[in-house]
Amino acid sequence: MSMKKPILVTGAAGFIGYHLSMRLLNDGHTVVGLDNLNDYYDVDLKKERLKRLRESTRFQFHKLDLQDRSGVEALFRDCSFGVVVNLAAQAGVRYSLTNPHAYIDSNLSGFTNILEGCRHHGVAHLVFASSSSVYGANTNMPFSVHHNVDHPVSLYAATKKANELMAHTYSHLYGLPCTGLRFFTVYGPWGRPDMALFLFTRAILEGAPIKVFNQGKMMRDFTYIDDIIEGVVRVMKKPPRPDASWSGDAPDPGTSYTPYRIYNIGNNKPVELMDFIAAIESCLGIQAEKEMLPLQPGDVPATYADIEDLERDFGFHPKTSIQEGIARFVEWYRSYYAKSR
């Protein structure tokens, strides 16, 4: 598939959107970034990411909200996108308990505007962010896209699952090729300040206690950002085809008779939270003070991705160890905050 037309990356000032845009620019593509630069976390960090992207003449930025229907329509009309990657969303599980409307607004209303833009302007492939959170109450590990995921335990997860359903509908009705990627706990340089690695590193360096949920009995399939980006780029280039073996008599949730596919994108090597903390401590050379707390509402105790489909269809093989990835994050964190504070 041709990647010559401009590529729309929504959430370009966000963690994954920034890295994806940078990689696409380095590969010679023209990238249009959209972001509303909301203050869910440090806006300066989003602006710093954007500043770096703007160093390329092939990057164009639109400060726009996904919910702005006429603004999104105009953007699609003006730009003639080949591929659209929708990463803009209200992220975070815990925040969805206190601010449910933010999830409905961005993840449902906003996503509808993206689907409509793709539908009316002949977009060749819509790749969109789903999440490991959709596995909700499932305990059959590793989590597979072929398992039923009808038991979410947070509104965030419910909106991500809804995105998958909405995309399937557009794929069925309008033949829009759609691929949903269920990201598993992404970490790395320029990462999100509301996520564990960032929170732990900051607290440990400040001598403050870290909050360890579920008494430390948690497992996450932490996936390094460069591995994620490699997977996303491979997926973007190859829109899904209808799966001739799909049958409505025994509907496989991960595939379809339409050009629609769902993939897990994870490391396939879950790490115990206490081992993750030990790796950060060893990297920083400081012992953390730990505040042991119960499991938080909306959280799941473990995630573990079955990535067989992504390996088979795209040759995806994550290669960054947790020690290497944490070291790269800590190096970035120290230099970024040494400069800006």
Ligand SMILES: NC(=O)c1ccc[n+]([C@@H]2O[C@H](COP(=O)([O-])OP(=O)(O)OC[C@H]3O[C@@H](n4cnc5c(N)ncnc54)[C@H](O)[C@@H]3O)[C@@H](O)[C@H]2O)c1
């Ligand atoms: N980082 C992870 O571990 C992870 C895991 C699972 C799923 N995801 C999903 O991947 C995507 C990217 O995540 P991230 O970690 O980069 O998050 P992020 O919060 O860093 O990036 C999202 C960006 O979208 C922007 N945004 C939010 N709502 C918007 C709206 N209504 N209009 C325009 N822009 C808006 C934000 O300003 C932000 O810059 C999200 O959809 C998220 O739900 C991330």
